[in-house]
Every structure is written in structure tokens, then in C-alpha cells.
Amino acid sequence: MPAPPPTAGPRYIANLRWRIGGLLFASTVVNYIDRQTLALLSPFLTQQHHWTHTDYANLLISFRIAYALGQTVCGRAIDRVGTRRGLSVSVLFYSVVSMATSLATGFRSFAAFRFLLGLGESANWPGAAKAVSEWFPKRERGLAAALFDSGSSIGGALAPFLIVPIYYRWGWRPAFVIPGLLGFVWLFFWRRSYYLPAEHPRISPSERDLILADAGEARTPAEGRRAWGALLQLPQTWGAIAAKTLTDPVWFFIADWFPLYLIAKGIPVKTGLIAFWVPFIGADLGNFFGGWASGYLIKRGWPLGAARKAVVIFGGVGVMLLIPTIFTANLVAIAALFGLATFCYAAFSTIANVLPSDLFGRFRFWLQRDRRRNRHHRRLQADRLFLRCQPRHRGAFLRPDHHRRRLGSAGRHASGIAVGSQHARHETRTGSAGLTASRSTVAR
Numbered sequence: 001m002p003a004p005p006p007t008a009g010p011r012y013i014a015n016l017r018w019r020i021g022g023l024l025f026a027s028t029v030v031n032y033i034d035r036q037t038l039a040l041l042s043p044f045l046t047q048q049h050h051w052t053h054t055d056y057a058n059l060l061i062s063f064r065i066a067y068a069l070g071q072t073v074c075g076r077a078i079d080r081v082g083t084r085r086g087l088s089v090s091v092l093f094y095s096v097v098s099m100a101t102s103l104a105t106g107f108r109s110f111a112a113f114r115f116l117l118g119l120g121e122s123a124n125w126p127g128a129a130k131a132v133s134e135w136f137p138k139r140e141r142g143l144a145a146a147l148f149d150s151g152s153s154i155g156g157a158l159a160p161f162l163i164v165p166i167y168y169r170w171g172w173r174p175a176f177v178i179p180g181l182l183g184f185v186w187l188f189f190w191r192r193s194y195y196l197p198a199e200h201p202r203i204s205p206s207e208r209d210l211i212l213a214d215a216g217e218a219r220t221p222a223e224g225r226r227a228w229g230a231l232l233q234l235p236q237t238w239g240a241i242a243a244k245t246l247t248d249p250v251w252f253f254i255a256d257w258f259p260l261y262l263i264a265k266g267i268p269v270k271t272g273l274i275a276f277w278v279p280f281i282g283a284d285l286g287n288f289f290g291g292w293a294s295g296y297l298i299k300r301g302w303p304l305g306a307a308r309k310a311v312v313i314f315g316g317v318g319v320m321l322l323i324p325t326i327f328t329a330n331l332v333a334i335a336a337l338f339g340l341a342t343f344c345y346a347a348f349s350t351i352a353n354v355l356p357s358d359l360f361g362r363f364r365f366w367l368q369r370d371r372r373r374n375r376h377h378r379r380l381q382a383d384r385l386f387l388r389c390q391p392r393h394r395g396a397f398l399r400p401d402h403h404r405r406r407l408g409s410a411g412r413h414a415s416g417i418a419v420g421s422q423h424a425r426h427e428t429r430t431g432s433a434g435l436t437a438s439r440s441t442v443a444r
Contacts, residue, residue: 011202012202012203012204013202013203013204014204015207016200016202016203016204016207017135017136017140017144017197017207017211019193020131020135020193020194021132021135021136021144021147021148022147023186023189023190023193023194024128024131024132024144024147024148024151025147025148025150025151025154026151026186026189027087027091027124027128027148027151027186027190028124028128028148028149028150028151028152028155029151029154029155029158030091030095030155030179030182030183030186031091031094031121031124031151031152031155032151032152032153032154032155032156032159033155033158033159033162033163033179033182034094034095034098034117034121034179034180034182034183035063035117035121035155035255036155036156036159036160036163036255037098037101037159037163037175037176037179038059038101038110038114039255039256039257039258039259040159040160040163040164040167040259040276041163041167041172041175042056042259042260043259043260043263043269044167044172044269045110045172046260048172049106049107049110051107053260055107056260058107058111059107059110059111059114060114060252060256062111062112062114062115062118063114063115063117063118064118064252065115065118066114066115066116066117066118066119066122067118067119067121067122068122069119069122070118070119070120070121070122070123071122071123071125071126074086074090074122074123074126074127075126075130077123078123078126078127078130079130083127083130083131083134083194084190084191084194084195084196086123086127086130087123087124087127087128087131087190087194088187088190088191089123090120090121090123090124090127091120091124091183091186091187091190092183092184092187093116093119093120094116094117094119094120094121094183095180095181095182095183095184095187096180097113097116097117097120097180098117098176098177098179098180098183099176099177099180099181100113101113101114101117101176102172102173102174102176102177125149128145128148129145131194132144132145132148134196134197134211135197135211136211137210137211137213142291146287146288146291146350149287150284150287150288152280152283153280153281153283153284153287153346154280154284155280156255156277156279156280156283157276157277157280157281157284158277159179159276160273160276160277161273161277162178162179163175163179164269164270164273166178197211197212198212240352243312243352244352247316247319247345247348247349247352248349250319250322250341250345251283251342251345251349254279254338254341254342258276258279258338259272259276262275262331262334265329265334266329267329267331267334271331272331274331274335275331275334275335275338278335278336278338278339279335279338279339279341279342280342281339282338282339282340282341282342282343282346283342283343283345283346284346285343285346286315286342286343286344286345286346286347286349286350287346287347287349287350289343289346289347290311290315290346290347290348290349290350290351291350293310293311293314293347294307294308294310294311294350294351295307297310297311308351311347311348311350311351312348312351312352314344314347314348315344315345315346315347315348315349315351316344316348317344318340318341318343318344318345318347318348319341319344319345319348320341321337321340321341321344322337322338322341324337325337325338
């Protein structure tokens, strides 16, 4: 049977993995547009519903609590159902919740919808990280992660130009509905495009081999539980947790409170609209700068730890540029200081996100070393326990040549019996006294 013509075969897409990366970037953009809707409408909603700043803060807290709870379970859930289905359910859920927020009538209903939105959006980062691990070789995963993570800054920068005009034209309810529709557009392309590399019909054989050749080794759940327990015993782990705990509120303040901060400075929403996107663009540039600067210093011969710490110190000092904004009401100065501060914060945050992987490399070496030591220790304990009944030989089986060397598998009953049998056969040739001793050894 003649082979089909070349045009009848599948049409491969060059660099398909970067299209997948583009979809992950778009997912993060949609995620942040939906998330920023309340922050951008806060100056209007607080007046309309007579909320205090404490009420608004409680709405934000309801989102954060749900987000934290969701991230603790979403990773494992996505592992079970798969990346394609897991992200589909996540985007579908929070898009529906975003649209349903337009039905809110007061503080409690807003709090409930924000809680549900936090649950749905919490799966984006675990799902995107898993997709990167499935579709990118190790040397490209850093850039791919920076690509999808930069969607948060781009989404935050685009949101004011979408949300605020909708509000002025149609009111706050459509301002929740229209961004929610973006999730359904993304779902259409995601469902058509995302499959595992081994199953995708449009991936070229060379790209599939490139990806699958560098696939990571899976760990068993038991290994994961042991790793978590050992990891939490390291002071470096708690240092990384403390770093994120003390610095992430800087980003939360900018993302959630910046519009209200400008209002408090006497800057109207229409006038401040031009400044809303500046901190997010600064953060986007800072993400890539942090990764580039650290890699550049390492190439120049800096030790890994010193290169990471240099960027961390730069970011930590630069975030203090927020302090001078207290003393000025000039929009240009405030926007510039916020932009520089978020640039430095994002550089710091990029390295803070990389530090666990740096730590895990050393931690896995320590874990493997400790496991080898523990196995050896348990083997020696088994030897002593099993051979405690061998007083004549002082806790050790003897080879036929009578050299007092311990056998590596002496703790195993079968090996002990086999050695005893060998000893018996040897002593048969050397005398009945040796045969009696060997039989007594096996009997015991």
C-alpha cells in the first residue's frame, strides 16, 4: 500500500512548547484582571455601600484566606486529575464566580464571592508550574516560569484600562461580568491546544524527544512525606518562609490599596488612572532583571549564594523607596517611586522563589546521604539482633577460610543459613569437630 502524500500527515507546530507557555501567560493575565476588579472599583464601591477601610480590608482577607487554603490542596488535586482538566476547572470556576459577583448586594455577599474567587484562582500557579515541568526541559523552565509569572504584572497593568472605562459607561456590575467572559475565551484555546507532549498531535518528533529526554523523575507519596518532614527541620526553610511572610505584604498593599491610596492623597480616579499601571510594569521588569542579574553574577565567577544575596539586598533596600511617598502628593513622583519600589521587590521576589530550588538541590543530597546512613545503621542493628544468639562466634558468621570478616547480608536469615551450610560442607572435609560446630550454628 503506497504511503500517504506528505500533505496528508499532521502539520507540526514549530516550538509548540512556547505556545503552551503563551497560554499559561494568558491564563495569569486573565487571573489578575479578575482579581484587580474589586481593587479598581473600591473607591466607588466604598462610597456606594458605605464601607469603611476595615470593611474593605476584611473583603481582601476573605480572598487571602481562601487563596492560602486553596493552594494547599490544588497542587495535589491537579496531580490527580491532570493539568489540562485541573486548569480548565479552575478557570471555569473563577470566571463564573467573577461574573456572579455582579449579583452581590452587600458586604456579606461580596465577602462570599471573594472567598470563592480566592479558592478558584489559587490553582493557577500550581497548575502553571506543573505545565512548565511537563512541557519544558530543565534549562528552559526558569524562563518559562518567568513568562507565565509576568502575566500577573501585565494583567494588573491592563486591568485599569478595561475596568474603569466599563464602570464609567455601564456601572460596576458589568465591570465584573465582562472580565469574567475572558476566562471562557481562554478555555476555548486551552482545551484545543493542551495535551501532554507524548500525546499531542501537533508536536514535532524532535521537540517531543527534547522534552521527554529531560522529564523529571516522579517521587512516591511516601518519599514526599518524608521529604516534607525533613525539610521543615532545616533553618533555611523557615528563613525562606519568613522572607516571603515579611515582604509579600508590600505587593499586597500595592495591588489592593493603590487606588485608595491615591484617593487619600487627593488624586481623583480619572487623573490617577495613568499611574495605576506603573507599579505593575515595574514589577514585570524587575522579575526579569532579578533572574538576569543573578545569572550574570554567577557567570562572572560569583558563588551561587553570594549572587543570590546581592540581588536580595538590592531588592530589600530598594523597596524602602515607598517611604518618601508619604511626604509628597505629586502624582508623577508617587508613580515613579512606586514603580521603582515594585521593580526592586520583584527582583527580590524572583530570587526568593528560586531559593527553594537551590536549597532543595542541597537538601536532596543531604536526604540521600542520611538515608544511606540510616539504611546502614538499620542493617547493623539487624545484624546485632539476629546474631545475638551466636555467642561462640561473638556476633559474626565466619567464612570457610576462618577469617573473622562480617558478611554484608548477615542480618538476613536466608543468607545466614546459606553461610552456615557452606561452613558445614567445608568442615566435613576438615573434621567432625568443625561439622558439629556448624550444625549447632544453623540450629541456633
